[in-house]
Each structure stands twice: as structure tokens, then as C-alpha cells.
Amino acid sequence: MVTSITSFGRSGLYDWMIQRVTAVVLLAFTVFMMGYMLLTPDLDYQQWSALFECTSMRIFTLLALLSMASHAWIGMWSISTDYIKPTGIRFLFQAFCGLLTFIYVVWGIQILWGV
Amino acid sequence: MLVSVYRYNPEIDDAPYMQDIHIDIPGGKDIMVLDLLQLLKDKDPTLGYRRSCREGVCGSDGMNMNGLNGLACITPLSDVVESDKLVLRPLPGLPVIRDLVVDMTQFYTQYEKIKPFLLNDTPPPAIERLQSPEERAEIDGLYECILCACCSTACPSFWWNPDKFIGPSGLLQAYRFLADSRDTATEQRLAELDDPFSVFRCHSIMNCVAVCPKGLNPTKAIGKIRNMLLAQAT
Numbered sequence: 001m002v003t004s005i006t007s008f009g010r011s012g013l014y015d016w017m018i019q020r021v022t023a024v025v026l027l028a029f030t031v032f033m034m035g036y037m038l039l040t041p042d043l044d045y046q047q048w049s050a051l052f053e054c055t056s057m058r059i060f061t062l063l064a065l066l067s068m069a070s071h072a073w074i075g076m077w078s079i080s081t082d083y084i085k086p087t088g089i090r091f092l093f094q095a096f097c098g099l100l101t102f103i104y105v106v107w108g109i110q111i112l113w114g115v
Numbered sequence: 116m117l118v119s120v121y122r123y124n125p126e127i128d129d130a131p132y133m134q135d136i137h138i139d140i141p142g143g144k145d146i147m148v149l150d151l152l153q154l155l156k157d158k159d160p161t162l163g164y165r166r167s168c169r170e171g172v173c174g175s176d177g178m179n180m181n182g183l184n185g186l187a188c189i190t191p192l193s194d195v196v197e198s199d200k201l202v203l204r205p206l207p208g209l210p211v212i213r214d215l216v217v218d219m220t221q222f223y224t225q226y227e228k229i230k231p232f233l234l235n236d237t238p239p240p241a242i243e244r245l246q247s248p249e250e251r252a253e254i255d256g257l258y259e260c261i262l263c264a265c266c267s268t269a270c271p272s273f274w275w276n277p278d279k280f281i282g283p284s285g286l287l288q289a290y291r292f293l294a295d296s297r298d299t300a301t302e303q304r305l306a307e308l309d310d311p312f313s314v315f316r317c318h319s320i321m322n323c324v325a326v327c328p329k330g331l332n333p334t335k336a337i338g339k340i341r342n343m344l345l346a347q348a349t
Binding site for chain 2 (some may be wrong): 001002003004006010012013015016017055078080082083
């Protein structure tokens, strides 16, 4: 058993499952958005804001946003533990990724509910 | 043909170097790489490499031949030589002791971690613990591992974290004991593996499967460990 306190869920299995579940959510969101844009060729601001004013779309988008945050954290954490060996630099890199992810989530929510 | 061999003797050399040797194969036969090494050693007795059984059973002569890990004794030249040239290097990722001889300590430490022996807390029977033919068949494709380290040293996850990731060979053995009907420590074994490194550094790139000289499939065994963890935890 290898101890690790900076991984997403501490357990390897938990991180592995979150990575898979969030990937499915992100795939569904990407397919939906691409489909929407293809089926709405002359998309204007009214249609775009109407789409995101709908509660179900806000739930779906927030789900995708949180999925992206956790997916990215698990991925970047893995990369940092593979390639960055000095503890101090690794910790700084992880802290930077965590802060950036947090900013994106808060900013995303602000945009979503600012529509 | 031209053979380029990795040479390093820490007592004499400041840094490793590649030694180019031109050699004629007697009779132009398709000999094994190990036989070629013997010819090289006849020319230059200072060349160091491990060998023992010379028939793919002991796992001593694992090395990197033209970029692919394998056992020199069962690899014919025709399998690896390209444009009449062969590059021989020690197994990648492990510290080199001398020439083609590597220090396997990290590899064995990971093997030791998975407790490679039967654990059974039930009273031993008078003669032996029996298995049905079906139960015995469960460990086919697992028990044949000879610990040559060709798979683990072909795995980037093992290169980056040899102290934390068990590696394909160790995980194949871990599943060999998880799958054994005579072992009763399944829960304890699984609990030891559920961290972000031991098993989950495997990203299923299957380098291990591509190089295993015994034709085994560590990736599949790792998938089965993952399924066992999942079944237990959901």
C-alpha cells in the first residue's frame, strides 16, 4: 500500500472510477453541443442564451464543468507524480493546477448563472 | 554483421559507451542472440552478461535487443537483426551493474510486496490442499512467469515509479495468488493494492504483453484485479 494524500480520492479505485464516469459525462456533453450547433446553423444570441436559461441545461453544463474539473485534476496529478520528481516543484505544480481548476469552476458557474 | 554493445564498467569507465564490433557468424547460421554473445565474449572476455539455462526457463538473460526486451537465449538473430545490425543494451530503467547486467533489487522489492506465496488460515489437511481441474485451470497463464523482468522494464509506468508501481510482472503474480482457490487472503491482498500507484499506474498500453518471452498477458491479469477491487467496493 502506497500512501498518498494529494490524489483526488486517496483510493486508486475511486480515482479510476471517477475518471471513467466523468469521461462519459464529458462525451455526452460534447456530443450534445456538437449536435446542437450542427442542427442550429444560424445560431444567434437569443437562441444561445435561451438554451442556457433552461434549468436542465444549467444542470447538464454544471455537471460537465465539475466532471472536467475532477477529470483534469486526476489526470494532471498522475502526470505530476510520473514526471516531476523533486517534491517541492511537484507540490507547487499540483497547487497551481488545483487553483486553476477552482478558478475555472467558480468562473464557469458565474458565466452560467449570469446568462 | 555489426553488433553495437552497451559497455560500462564502473571501476574503469567514467560513463557508459557503445562498442561496435564486426563479427562473422560461422556458416551464416541463424543462431540465438546468446550464442552471438558467446562469440563476442570469445573476442573480448571482459564483456559481462547473465545467463544460465540457455533455453528460456531461468530468465537470466533478459536484455534489450534492437529496442525490444526479450531473452537472448530464445531469440534468433532473424527475429531482431535489421540491416545487418544489432544493438544490445541492458534492460531499460534499472541501474546497470556492469555491461548488460542490471541490478534487479527494485523489481524483486515489488515482487516481495505482493506476498508471492499461498496464505491460508484454515487448518492444513493431512496430505495436501486439493484443487479441482477447473480451479487449477484458473492459474494457467499466470504461474508460468519466470521473473525475467522483460515486461516490467518495458513499462513506462514502472520506469517513472519503480518504487511505487508494482509493475506488470508483480501484478501478474498478485493475480496468480488472488485466483488460487487454495489462498484465503483475497481481501487482505486486495486492500494492499487499492492505492493510486500499486495497480492503477497501469494505463493498459500493453508493452508487457508485446515483450513477454513466455507469451503471458499481464494487462489482462491487471484488468481482473481491477474487476475484483470494483466488485468488492461497489
